[in-house]
Amino acid sequence: MRRVGDGPFPHEWLLAGGAESAAAACGHVWSVATRRNQPRPGFEDMMATSLSASDHGAGSPHGEGTSKRDFLKLVTGAAALVGTGAIVWPLIDSMNPSQDVLALGSIEVNLDPIQAGMGITVLWRGKPIFVRHRTEKEIKEAEDVSLSALSDPETDAARIKAGHAQWIVVVGICTHLGCVPLGNKPSDPRGEWGGWFCPCHGSQYDTSGRVRHGPAPANLPVPPYAFETDTKIKIG
Amino acid sequence: MVGLHKSEFKNPLVRWIDTRLPVFTMMQNEYGSFPTPRNFNYFWNFGALAMVAMMIMIITGIFLAMNYVPNTALAFDSVERIMRDVNYGWLIRYVHMNGASMFFVVVYIHIFRGLYYGSYKTPRELLWMLGVVILLLMMMTAFMGYVLPWGQMSYWGATVITNLFSAFPIVGKSIVTWLWGGFSVDNPTLNRFFSLHYLLPFVIVAVVFLHVAALHITGSNNPLGIEPKGPQDTLPFHPYYTVKDSVGICVFLIVYAALVFFAPNFLGNPDNYIPANPMVTPAEIVPEWYLLPYYAILRSVPNKLGGVLMMFGSILVLFVLPWLDTSPVRSARFRPIFRQLVLLLVIDVIVLGDVGAHRPEGWWVVVGRLATTYYFLFFLVLLPVVGKLERPLKLPDSISKPVLGGGGPLPGGAPAKPMEKA
Amino acid sequence: MRRIPLARLILGAALGGLLATTAARAADDAKLPKVEWSFSGPFGTYDLASAQRGFLIYQQVCSNCHSMNQLYYRNLEGIGLTEDQIKAIAASVQVPGGVDDNGQPIQRPGRPADHFRAPFANDQAARAANGGALPPDQSVLELAREGGADYLYALMVGYSDPPADMKMQPGMMYNKYFPGHQIAMPQPLQDGSVQYTDGTKPSLEQEAKDVVTFLAWAAEPEMVERKQMGVKIILFLLLLTGLTYAVKRKLWSDVH
Numbered sequence: 033m034r035r036v037g038d039g040p041f042p043h044e045w046l047l048a049g050g051a052e053s054a055a056a057a058c059g060h061v062w063s064v065a066t067r068r069n070q071p072r073p074g075f076e077d078m079m080a081t082s083l084s085a086s087d088h089g090a091g092s093p094h095g096e097g098t099s100k101r102d103f104l105k106l107v108t109g110a111a112a113l114v115g116t117g118a119i120v121w122p123l124i125d126s127m128n129p130s131q132d133v134l135a136l137g138s139i140e141v142n143l144d145p146i147q148a149g150m151g152i153t154v155l156w157r158g159k160p161i162f163v164r165h166r167t168e169k170e171i172k173e174a175e176d177v178s179l180s181a182l183s184d185p186e187t188d189a190a191r192i193k194a195g196h197a198q199w200i201v202v203v204g205i206c207t208h209l210g211c212v213p214l215g216n217k218p219s220d221p222r223g224e225w226g227g228w229f230c231p232c233h234g235s236q237y238d239t240s241g242r243v244r245h246g247p248a249p250a251n252l253p254v255p256p257y258a259f260e261t262d263t264k265i266k267i268g
Numbered sequence: 269m270v271g272l273h274k275s276e277f278k279n280p281l282v283r284w285i286d287t288r289l290p291v292f293t294m295m296q297n298e299y300g301s302f303p304t305p306r307n308f309n310y311f312w313n314f315g316a317l318a319m320v321a322m323m324i325m326i327i328t329g330i331f332l333a334m335n336y337v338p339n340t341a342l343a344f345d346s347v348e349r350i351m352r353d354v355n356y357g358w359l360i361r362y363v364h365m366n367g368a369s370m371f372f373v374v375v376y377i378h379i380f381r382g383l384y385y386g387s388y389k390t391p392r393e394l395l396w397m398l399g400v401v402i403l404l405l406m407m408m409t410a411f412m413g414y415v416l417p418w419g420q421m422s423y424w425g426a427t428v429i430t431n432l433f434s435a436f437p438i439v440g441k442s443i444v445t446w447l448w449g450g451f452s453v454d455n456p457t458l459n460r461f462f463s464l465h466y467l468l469p470f471v472i473v474a475v476v477f478l479h480v481a482a483l484h485i486t487g488s489n490n491p492l493g494i495e496p497k498g499p500q501d502t503l504p505f506h507p508y509y510t511v512k513d514s515v516g517i518c519v520f521l522i523v524y525a526a527l528v529f530f531a532p533n534f535l536g537n538p539d540n541y542i543p544a545n546p547m548v549t550p551a552e553i554v555p556e557w558y559l560l561p562y563y564a565i566l567r568s569v570p571n572k573l574g575g576v577l578m579m580f581g582s583i584l585v586l587f588v589l590p591w592l593d594t595s596p597v598r599s600a601r602f603r604p605i606f607r608q609l610v611l612l613l614v615i616d617v618i619v620l621g622d623v624g625a626h627r628p629e630g631w632w633v634v635v636g637r638l639a640t641t642y643y644f645l646f647f648l649v650l651l652p653v654v655g656k657l658e659r660p661l662k663l664p665d666s667i668s669k670p671v672l673g674g675g676g677p678l679p680g681g682a683p684a685k686p687m688e689k690a
Numbered sequence: 691m692r693r694i695p696l697a698r699l700i701l702g703a704a705l706g707g708l709l710a711t712t713a714a715r716a717a718d719d720a721k722l723p724k725v726e727w728s729f730s731g732p733f734g735t736y737d738l739a740s741a742q743r744g745f746l747i748y749q750q751v752c753s754n755c756h757s758m759n760q761l762y763y764r765n766l767e768g769i770g771l772t773e774d775q776i777k778a779i780a781a782s783v784q785v786p787g788g789v790d791d792n793g794q795p796i797q798r799p800g801r802p803a804d805h806f807r808a809p810f811a812n813d814q815a816a817r818a819a820n821g822g823a824l825p826p827d828q829s830v831l832e833l834a835r836e837g838g839a840d841y842l843y844a845l846m847v848g849y850s851d852p853p854a855d856m857k858m859q860p861g862m863m864y865n866k867y868f869p870g871h872q873i874a875m876p877q878p879l880q881d882g883s884v885q886y887t888d889g890t891k892p893s894l895e896q897e898a899k900d901v902v903t904f905l906a907w908a909a910e911p912e913m914v915e916r917k918q919m920g921v922k923i924i925l926f927l928l929l930l931t932g933l934t935y936a937v938k939r940k941l942w943s944d945v946h
Contacts, residue, residue, distance in 0.1 A: 122356035518931035529920020541834035
């Protein structure tokens with residue numbers, strides 16, 4: 033009887049699995065591995081009878097007929113595998129951001145009403161964006177920090193737009209575990225460094241949005257934005 | 269090792285699992301070595317094809333549900349958003365939409381095969397009845413799914429079909445109001461239809477499981493309709509029928525792909541691209557093609573309640589089919605009169621479908637009534653009577669020895685070793 | 691031996707039924723003129739120049755009454771417009787821009803991510819401005835009408851004076867191809883309704899063809915990708931079928 037293990041390849045069942053993955057691709061989900069199994073005793077004789085022909089008909093298991101069949105199985109299995117992969121991709125990709133989500137990339141923010149020392153929070157791509165109007169004192173504090181005092185060293189100049197040092201724009205999501213830090217409203221605690229304070233695990237950010245204390249591993253990220261006029265920015 | 273399953277698998281991991289949870293042994297027994305009649309023709313592909321269609325429907329449905337919004341104000345737009353903005357959304361939706369048609373094509377052919385080769389006869393009555401349950405569940409699921417895009421045909425189809433229940437005396441009106449969750453098809457209706465449309469496929473999966481379990485108790489029928497008499501009459505399911513089913517699956521996918529990629533809206537109705545409008549009924553309300561025959565039966569009866577009962581009856585009659593057919597012979601190959609009648613039934617159902625697609629006017633009414641009459645005549649009168657009167661042809665001795673129909677003597681002659689014929 | 695006539699019988703009946711249905715549908719109305727569409731057939735693609743001219747017609751003619759709510763300006767990339775062109779087109783209209791700081795609704799210039807601006811605020815306003823008739827949304831109009839592109843084209847060119855024996859309702863126009871032949875929409879396109887910038891002669895037929903090409907694209911923007919993918923997938927499946935069948939033949943050669 034022609035059993036899978038008899039083939040020319042020690043792991044022929046893997047290859048023969050190709051023919052099966054054609055089937056698997058199409059919904060049959062039985063295990064490839066089961067092919068190695070001996071039929072249960074009751075069926076042994078039955079299968080021996082019904083399958084003995086292959087060894088008689090196509091010559092020995094190592095004969096030309098068998099290897100031709102194995103090659104066919106291999107190619108068919110590979111093709112079925114490719115097909116299955118091609119089916120899976122559209123399903124996965126459908127869960128990525130859709131075209132309308134990607135297109136809603138930009139918002140405009142009017143800076144006019146924001147007094148020095150105050151900040152506002154706007155929503156961009158579903159995330160809170162802090163826009164803070166810094167006082168002269170706050171700017172100076174942010175600029176005067178030596179980089180060695182920072183766990184995520186970054187100069188203040190790199191986090192603002194040149195000529196607009198009074199405006200700091202950051203994504204208002206703590207880099208630790210995603211809470212929204214306090215500090216944008218005048219009544220909020222701003223932490224020791226006068227920036228933002230995350231109530232979840234006590235991370236503190238300075239007036240440039242850089243992490244100064246607590247478990248947060250990185251500074252608040254600066255979103256892509258540009259000044260359209262002196263009092264208007266476009267985020268995204 | 270008391271209580272552990274004695275596994276025959278060599279692979280240590282497989283063996284480890286199998287001794288504790290013998291799923292591998294079960295799969296091996298039921299799909300690997302399962303003795304299957306050796307003489308299946310390609311009609312026997314359609315069970316596996318239905319399984320494939322069901323899986324495709326469930327998988328695409330899950331991904332559609334991630335983007336669909338079951339709200340009357342947003343449903344239509346959310347479907348269009350799937351078509352336009354969701355990555356490959358159009359593909360997933362068209363596969364799902366046409367998948368319903370493909371599923372029904374396959375299941376109808378599967379049912380025809382059962383009818384033609386007498387697969388419903390003892391001992392497979394329960395197997396057949398479970399199949400009818402699956403058909404009913406499929407029809408409910410398909411109907412509710414068709415409502416979801418909230419186009420004109422969705423809305424009016426839902427209105428007309430739910431109104432069928434108003435035909436029942438006394439409680440009819442209350443049932444309809446209950447189905448709607450209001451006083452017309454509206455947001456509550458859409459919400460519950462979505463919920464049930466998501467639920468029922470899994471009920472179908474459960475019944476399919478029972479269907480397959482029952483099949484594996486009785487074993488498969490075959491084109492000759494005689495039971496295998498011994499090992500020489502069967503082949504192990506794997507690899508013989510796995511590979512044969514794979515061929516069928518590939519052909520199925522080609523037809524399916526042709527529909528999805530080149531004529532995705534061919535089977536649909538243009539009116540369903542018009543958002544639902546409770547103030548305007550479309551000129552013609554037609555269900556999807558796979559429900560047309562029942563719709564034709566419904567409309568062929570001039571009485572409202574009568575029509576509804578006949579329509580439900582056309583499915584329910586299938587439940588008692590095993591006892592309506594009085595012939596001991598299964599396969600139509602050996603029943604010359606039954607064979608003509610069952611083929612006529614196929615044509616009859618197709619005619620009913622065509623009638624269902626047309627306004628009930630003029631000769632369509634006549635044709636519809638004649639076809640409805642034959643449908644019930646076939647099951648309720650002809651089957652019992654013909655079974656008694658008909659003289660079946662002589663049955664072959666065994667599957668591997670088809671003495672009739674020009675089989676000729678087998679090389680080697682001895683029925684014990686028929687397989688040595690290369 | 692017995693299966694062949696059986697199969698033929700069923701196939702024949704099925705095809706017969708289908709053809710009868712199709713024929714019966716088509717016979718209901720005047721026969722639609724046959725147009726050669728760039729997008730028909732398994733290898734069809736949209737004639738982008740035509741679709742762009744069609745968009746011009748939509749902008750200048752259709753959009754005065756018809757919305758296209760499913761479309762965004764950014765979608766126009768699909769008919770070959772550049773990002774700058776799209777920005778300019780979007781910025782040329784005022785769209786609702788949410789509310790200002792006092793909660794009052796404001797208008798702002800459109801952006802590519804905005805939906806096509808609708809001509810009317812709601813259905814009631816649309817009806818009021820159009821003698822009680824609601825101009826349908828054109829986003830999927832091509833799919834929502836029996837006959838699709840052919841029908842829309844026919845509708846554009848199907849206006850004429852009513853036959854002498856036909857009694858027209860007040861305010862209705864005669865159109866040979868409209869179901870019932872009385873349509874509330876006045877003939878939207880005539881020779882020279884628009885000025886094409888690419889030198890194409892704006893005859894009625896040309897305009898109709900262009901605007902329908904645009905509407906077909908709008909209804910099925912995925913069509914070209916779909917068909918191209920389909921060709922590849924079917925070729926692949928044919929190959930896989932051949933291979934699987936060969937494996938099956940080999941395997942079963944032992945049995946037969």
